[in-house]
Structure formats: structure tokens, C-alpha cells
Amino acid sequence: MSAKLDAFLRESQALPTPFVVVDVDVVEERYHRLVEAIPSARVFYAVKANPAPQILERLVAVGSAFDVASPAEIDMVLAAGADPSSISYGNTIKKRRDVAYAASCGVTRYTVDAEAELEKVAAMAPGASVCVRLRHECGGADWPLSRKFGCAAPEVSRLLALCADAGMEHGVSFHVGSQQRDLGAWDEALEVVAGAFERAIQLGARPSFVNLGGGFPGSYREQSPSIADYGTAVRTAMRRWFPEGIAEVMVEPGRYLVADAGVLRSEVVLVSRRSVEDQERWVYLDCGKFHGLAETMDEAIRYRLRTPHDGGPTGPVAIAGPTCDSADVLYEKSAYELPLDLAEGDMVDLLAAGAYTTTYSSIGFNGFPPLAEHYV
Numbered sequence: 001m002s003a004k005l006d007a008f009l010r011e012s013q014a015l016p017t018p019f020v021v022v023d024v025d026v027v028e029e030r031y032h033r034l035v036e037a038i039p040s041a042r043v044f045y046a047v048k049a050n051p052a053p054q055i056l057e058r059l060v061a062v063g064s065a066f067d068v069a070s071p072a073e074i075d076m077v078l079a080a081g082a083d084p085s086s087i088s089y090g091n092t093i094k095k096r097r098d099v100a101y102a103a104s105c106g107v108t109r110y111t112v113d114a115e116a117e118l119e120k121v122a123a124m125a126p127g128a129s130v131c132v133r134l135r136h137e138c139g140g141a142d143w144p145l146s147r148k149f150g151c152a153a154p155e156v157s158r159l160l161a162l163c164a165d166a167g168m169e170h171g172v173s174f175h176v177g178s179q180q181r182d183l184g185a186w187d188e189a190l191e192v193v194a195g196a197f198e199r200a201i202q203l204g205a206r207p208s209f210v211n212l213g214g215g216f217p218g219s220y221r222e223q224s225p226s227i228a229d230y231g232t233a234v235r236t237a238m239r240r241w242f243p244e245g246i247a248e249v250m251v252e253p254g255r256y257l258v259a260d261a262g263v264l265r266s267e268v269v270l271v272s273r274r275s276v277e278d279q280e281r282w283v284y285l286d287c288g289k290f291h292g293l294a295e296t297m298d299e300a301i302r303y304r305l306r307t308p309h310d311g312g313p314t315g316p317v318a319i320a321g322p323t324c325d326s327a328d329v330l331y332e333k334s335a336y337e338l339p340l341d342l343a344e345g346d347m348v349d350l351l352a353a354g355a356y357t358t359t360y361s362s363i364g365f366n367g368f369p370p371l372a373e374h375y376v
């Protein structure tokens with residue numbers, strides 16, 4: 001945790017919980033580290049990870065481009081001072097009128113994974129650059145993204161050829177899955193992209209870019225390789241499958257840029273045992289699934305926890321949120337242990353919680369206010 005976050009938390013004991021606090025300098029530092037790891041790639045920050053104006057403004061200042069999912073994200077990025085030419089509309093599922101709105105703002109890059117979506121883009125954003133998303137099985141990722149997005153390689157080739165016929169610039173994107181801990185994932189995907197390019201070229205296409213997606217990690221309970229290792233893996237895979245290079249390479253990091261920049265502070269509401277014989281305690285926090293911790297679904301993202309009693313003896317716990325809903329359980333099967341001294345009123349910090357938390361928070365489920373945000 002950065003010294004600034006630590007100081008904020010020390011000095012904010014009276015601040016109502018739950019809240020997330022983000023150190024914007026860490027976001028900038030992560031941006032530079034990623035650029036150093038993959039120097040050939042232009043960074044398009046995935047705004048959905050955390051769209052706070054403070055983050056967007058800082059990333060505009062350092063020269064980042066942006067991946068957006070909706071008109072609202074376009075507005076936020078433009079309000080932060082970005083040029084529309086630095087925006088890529090990466091959601092493959094767009095209303096026709098939203099494509100028209102994006103085009104009216106000057107956005108020229110759109111992602112599709114179906115002919116019907118390509119037709120919308122061609123009609124509402126003529127002359128746009130089209131990115132065709134390849135479906136990728138996300139083995140090795142803690143938060144897979146393969147279920148809903150992307151098309152098979154032969155369809156990628158066909159759509160690229162259709163783009164060429166329509167006179168639209170074209171390339172391919174994939175996402176190896178978020179919090180991807182297998183460094184081989186990019187090599188696997190790029191082999192398929194290279195094959196799809198070859199077939200597309202035979203069909204008359206001239207693909208000019210590859211978008212390597214996101215997947216770079218936050219620092220959660222299970223360790224992941226360093227960003228330098230990710231860089232080496234990606235650069236090696238690019239050389240292997242595109243030895244002659246490609247005009248443009250893009251990356252779309254979300255989690256890596258903002259996860260470690262944030263901490264979520266919560267308070268212990270209750271520590272109990274469900275029966276007197278139980279070894280396991282239930283720890284109920286004032287923050288749960290409905291306060292931004294949606295990625296604990298299926299216990300997929302396992303946050304590191306910090307308590308005032310760290311270093312003392314620990315015992316097994318299940319951890320849950322405060323709402324009257326049994327979906328509001330964070331961890332029951334992931335073998336979490338917390339200090340035996342942990343008690344009502346203690347603060348529990350969830351580390352590396354700057355990504356995919358603030359905007360996932362409900363607006364008032366059970367009458368609890370949404371997760372508060374602070375930026376330092």
C-alpha cells in the first residue's frame with residue numbers, strides 16, 4: 001500500500017465506512033510501468049474499471065487513450081479532456097443510437113463480433129475503424145470473459161473481409177480474461193489471430209492492428225507474475241506470430257492500472273458462531289456484494305485483508321456483508337483465516353480494491369448508502 005493511502009487511513013479513523021480510497025499517483029506509476037513493459041503498444045484504459053474523474057484526468061495528462069463501454073463513459077472521458085480520437089468503443093453490444101451518438105462525438109473506433117453489429121457501425125459511423133473481437137477461452141483467468149463476447153476465428157476472417165469490402169480500416173482484438181495469471185495466454189491467442197489474419201488476407205482483407213486486451217493483474221491473495229514478466233511474454237508472443245510486425249498494437253488494461261491504487265475500508269459489524277461447536281466464525285462487515293464487492297461472486301477475486309490484530313493467532317472464518325440476503329457472502333470456501341481477537345468495531349481493509357468496486361455498488365439496497373469514494 002502506498003504511504004499516501006496509509007496516511008489517509010491513519011488520519012481517517014472517524015470517516016464513515018465503507019469507503020474506497022485511491023492514490024492517483026499509483027495509477028500514473030502503473031501506466032508508466034505498463035508502457036515500459038510493452039513499449040510497442042498504445043494504452044487504452046478500460047474506463048469501466050474505475051471511471052473517477054480524478055483518474056481519467058490524470059491518464060489524459062500522461063497521454064493515455066481510453067476503452068469505453070457506453071455513451072456515459074464517452075462523456076466522462078471527454079469531460080476529463082480527452083480527444084475523441086483517443087477513444088475506442090470496445091463494447092460489442094451497442095444500441096444503434098449509441099453508435100450514432102459516439103460518432104457525433106467524433107469517436108472513430110468500434111469493436112464488433114457479429115455481422116449485424118458491423119452493419120450498425122457501418123451505417124451509423126461511416127468511415128470508422130472496426131476491431132473484430134475473437135472469442136478466447138479464458139483458462140488461467142480468475143475473472144473469465146469468454147462466455148459473452150467474441151466470435152470464432154473463421155468468422156473473424158469473414159468479418160475482416162467485409163470491413164475491407166466496405167472500405168473500413170480493420171483489425172482484431174481479444175481478451176485473455178481478467179486477472180489472467182497464465183503468461184502463456186497471449187501466445188495462445190496470438191497464434192489464433194495470426195491464422196485468422198492469414199485467411200482474411202486471402203479473402204481480400206488488410207488488417208492493420210491487433211488489440212491485446214486487458215488481463216494484467218492486481219495484487220490479490222494468490223500472487224501473479226510481475227508486469228515485466230507479462231511484458232516479456234507478450235513481446236515474445238508478438239515476435240513469434242507477427243515476425244514482420246504490425247502497424248498498430250493496442251492494450252486495454254483496467255485492473256492493472258487501478259486495483260493496487262485503492263483500498264476499501266470496512267468495519268466489523270458482528271463476529272459470531274453459527275453453533276457452539278463450530279470452529280469457524282462468521283465475520284460480518286459493513287461492506288459486501290452490494291457495496292462494490294461483486295467480483296467476490298463465486299469467490300473469484302480473493303482480496304488480501306488487513307486488520308488491527310494482524311500478527312496474532314488466527315482461525316478460520318466465513319466473511320459476509322451486512323444485507324438481509326444470503327447472496328451477500330464474500331468468502332465461505334476460500335479458507336480465509338482472520339485474527340481470533342477480531343471484534344465488532346474493528347476496521348478491516350481490503351487491499352488492492354481500486355478496480356471494479358465503486359461502480360458495482362448498489363444505490364441503496366436494504367437502505368445502506370452506496371460505497372463512498374475518496375481520491376488522494
Ligand SMILES: Cc1ncc(COP(=O)(O)O)c(C=O)c1O
Nearest residue numbers: 046090178214215252253254255
Ligand atoms: C473490452 C474490454 N477491454 C478491457 C477490459 C479490461 O480488462 P482488465 O481489467 O482485465 O484489464 C475489459 C474488462 O472487462 C473489457 O471488457
